[in-house]
Amino acid sequence: MDAVISKNDYIEIVDRLRNDCDLNDEKLSLLLHCEDTEVNDYLYSQAREVREKYYGKNVYLRGLIEFTNYCKNNCYYCGIRAGNNNAERHRLSEEEILSCCDLGYELGFRTFVLQGGEDPHFSDDTIVSIVKNIKEKHPDTAVTLSIGEKEKDSYKRFFDAGADRYLLRHETADREHYEKLHPADMSFDHRMQCLRDLKKIGFQVGCGMMVGSPFQKTESLIKDIRFLQEFRPHMVGIGPFIPHHDTEFAHKEQGGVQLTLRLLSIIRLILPDVLLPATTALGTVDATGREKGLKAGANVIMPNLSPTQVRGKYLLYDNKICTGDEAAECIKCLSMRVEKTGYRIARSRGDHIFLKNEVEKNTKML
Numbered sequence: 001m002d003a004v005i006s007k008n009d010y011i012e013i014v015d016r017l018r019n020d021c022d023l024n025d026e027k028l029s030l031l032l033h034c035e036d037t038e039v040n041d042y043l044y045s046q047a048r049e050v051r052e053k054y055y056g057k058n059v060y061l062r063g064l065i066e067f068t069n070y071c072k073n074n075c076y077y078c079g080i081r082a083g084n085n086n087a088e089r090h091r092l093s094e095e096e097i098l099s100c101c102d103l104g105y106e107l108g109f110r111t112f113v114l115q116g117g118e119d120p121h122f123s124d125d126t127i128v129s130i131v132k133n134i135k136e137k138h139p140d141t142a143v144t145l146s147i148g149e150k151e152k153d154s155y156k157r158f159f160d161a162g163a164d165r166y167l168l169r170h171e172t173a174d175r176e177h178y179e180k181l182h183p184a185d186m187s188f189d190h191r192m193q194c195l196r197d198l199k200k201i202g203f204q205v206g207c208g209m210m211v212g213s214p215f216q217k218t219e220s221l222i223k224d225i226r227f228l229q230e231f232r233p234h235m236v237g238i239g240p241f242i243p244h245h246d247t248e249f250a251h252k253e254q255g256g257v258q259l260t261l262r263l264l265s266i267i268r269l270i271l272p273d274v275l276l277p278a279t280t281a282l283g284t285v286d287a288t289g290r291e292k293g294l295k296a297g298a299n300v301i302m303p304n305l306s307p308t309q310v311r312g313k314y315l316l317y318d319n320k321i322c323t324g325d326e327a328a329e330c331i332k333c334l335s336m337r338v339e340k341t342g343y344r345i346a347r348s349r350g351d352h353i354f355l356k357n358e359v360e361k362n363t364k365m366l
């Protein structure tokens with residue numbers, strides 16, 4: 001079938017995607033697998049035009065604080081899963097988390113992402129107290145939580161305490177695929193329910209998936225795309241799958257950079273106003289991966305604000321970049337990289353475009 005598809009046909013497919021924010025499964029599949037450089041460049045250029053229409057040249061920063069690498073779960077792909085006895089564990093205290101935020105604030109960050117494994121040590125009360133303290137000290141910042149699956153009441157408490165956003169990667173919208181990536185005590189339905197609860201409560205919600213994870217088929221990616229179209233998250237985090245040496249997927253093939261870039265552009269075109277990070281995983285598999293991501297429609301980067309002595313311990317996958325630099329160095333390096341792409345780092349909260357006005361109004365009232 002591929003043989004009868006000309007370059008012009010592919011260009012038409014991209015145009016249709018841009019105009020309709022949609023494609024049928026057959027055309028999506030063709031585009032996902034298209035390796036023609038000219039077509040890919042065209043796809044990226046369309047995604048760039050759309051991101052610039054909504055967000056101009058701005059690239060939004062999220063200061064990532066990896067505050068615990070303890071986790072009760074055992075996702076097969078993850079280097080910090082409970083069963084990995086070789087993982088060196090760490091937890092930051094509440095004071096340490098707050099001082100990461102203070103440093104980040106001085107460096108110009110206006111969003112903090114508190115990321116951790118599902119660590120029962122941090123009770124709901126503790127999370128509520130951390131969120132309240134950050135918001136009290138830095139009321140003009142956004143707090144994002146990325147601490148996994150909880151029950152709706154817990155999410156509601158975090159929201160009421162002032163948390164603005166929640167990131168919970170769905171990892172795959174294909175149930176069968178999910179079950180190959182996770183042990184039987186983890187539930188696809190619960191993960192999806194969590195995402196729906198978060199949205200209903202009022203969080204800006206981010207989901208996302210690994211690209212090229214073991215057992216992923218084209219149909220799985222199409223299910224991901226259909227899920228994104230239906231769920232309409234505010235943010236989508238995708239990055240190539242990278243094996244970790246202490247997991248059962250240690251010898252599985254890494255996800256492809258080109259496929260990740262094509263997917264970034266496709267997501268930008270189906271959800272034009274979405275916040276889309278150029279992820280650290282993309283920068284890990286390709287030294288200029290984050291720049292390529294920005295040129296393919298991404299508009300967010302998430303530098304690490306965790307203290308340098310613990311960064312090397314939050315290893316979900318191997319060879320993770322930026323585990324040694326101080327936050328100030330990181331931001332200098334990233335600013336230069338971003339400028340080279342023709343974009344600029346925005347020192348603002350970087351809310352989803354349709355929530356921005358509302359948030360600004362509320363912040364002024366504080």
Ligand code: SF4
Pocket residue numbers: 071072073074075078079080081082116117118148316
């Ligand atoms: S992917 Fe997340 S939930 Fe799964 S083991 Fe790793 S930290 Fe825990």
